[in-house]
Every structure is written in structure tokens, then in C-alpha cells.
Amino acid sequence: MTQKDVKMSLIRQLELRGMSAEFYMDLVNDYIYYWSLKKKLIADIRKKGLRYETVNGNGMTVEKANESVVNLQKTTATMLKILADLKLKEPVPEPENPTDGYL
Numbered sequence: 001m002t003q004k005d006v007k008m009s010l011i012r013q014l015e016l017r018g019m020s021a022e023f024y025m026d027l028v029n030d031y032i033y034y035w036s037l038k039k040k041l042i043a044d045i046r047k048k049g050l051r052y053e054t055v056n057g058n059g060m061t062v063e064k065a066n067e068s069v070v071n072l073q074k075t076t077a078t079m080l081k082i083l084a085d086l087k088l089k090e091p092v093p094e095p096e097n098p099t100d101g102y103l
Helices: 003-016 022-048 067-085
Strands: 052-055 061-065
Touching: 003 061, 022 067, 061 067
Parallel strands: none
Antiparallel strands: 052 061
16 A cells, blocks of 8 residues: 555545545645654664664663664554544445446
8 A cells, every 4th residue: 555545545535524624634644644654663673673783872782672663653643643533443435326236
């Protein structure tokens, strides 16, 4: 699923609910920002792991917790909050097309 797919899906769900004000579109853009940030955090965790080695100011090798893990949790919580604010916790069913089926 691409960033564009996610954005279009959210916009379509809002349209089905009659929520087309700029305020809602701004929240969708915020959600998309956090969506792309989440992808970067996941990539960083896959690359470095939960903990990684680094050299501190004294020149000693130390193991540190990957801050992306905590940031991923915060980002996901923020994304869920935005969805709740948009009232999009459950998918909105598509309206039935009267031309579908038998005539």
C-alpha cells in the first residue's frame, strides 16, 4: 500500500461520511506524515535492531537502546488518535450502486 493509496482511502471514507471541511483534510495530511515517519522508524529498527553499539564521548564502545522503538510507539499512538478524531475507526461501507445486479 502506497502513501497515495492510504491518503485516497482516508479521503474517500471522509467523503462517504460527508466530512469534507479543510480541517479534516489537514488531519489527513498529518496522518500521512506520521504514516511515512512510521515506515522510516520501522526501517531503522530493522537496520539497527532494538539495541545497537556506538562510541560514546570517551571513545568507549557502548550499547544503546534504539530510540526508534519508543518513537514508533508514540507515532502509532498519534496515528490512532488522528483516526479517532476523524471518526474512522471502522471502515465505511461503499454505497450500493443501483445499476449493479439485475435490471
